[in-house]
Amino acid sequence: MTIRERSSIEKNLAPLLPEAALHQVVDLLFRFQVDLVVTYPRSGRLGDYLYNTKNNRHRISININLNRYQFLITLLHEFAHLLVQERFKTEVRPHGKEWHAAFCEISMPFLRDDIFPLDVKAAFGAHLKSRYGSAYADKKLSKILERYNGIEQNRYKVELGTLPVSSKFFLSGRSFQCISRQGNVILCQELKTGTIYRMSSSVFVKPYL
């Protein structure tokens, strides 16, 4: 990894994570050769992990609409699946005891006051001791995380006109794709409904990374 590669990854991830966690997360991504993809929001799932047997690389995807703390907790959850894959291949249950041990191991170094606010830290600590298969299922933790949705929602946005045609992006809770450009007007299709909209190239949107 060159210093340039590292700094460009840090720049992309900085708006998505608690600041004090950034270096450690980037270290993990490089150590395990992870392709991290930030993707459109999926219902019932905040992130997922996949082992690509074609190129022997790990792939983690995380929904784009998570706040910083949710993003980090989801990432650690998926990293625990990665550790299980490295150690046991697919021979163990997805959220079994091996996964839980890996989740605690990878998360403990992040359970700090400079990374999480006190209420999130306490709820995350309790979550690690519990046997919930996801932060989503742990209603207490997800309720506390929701408190930060407005304040700590990641603020990564760019002007629509700077995105290449066919890029996907997120705007006001909906997902779109750029179809074509006509001067300062961008034709965009809403992914869910297929409806075409004309948008100004100067509107700020959240691109999928």
Ligand SMILES: [Zn+2]
């Ligand atoms: Zn999982």
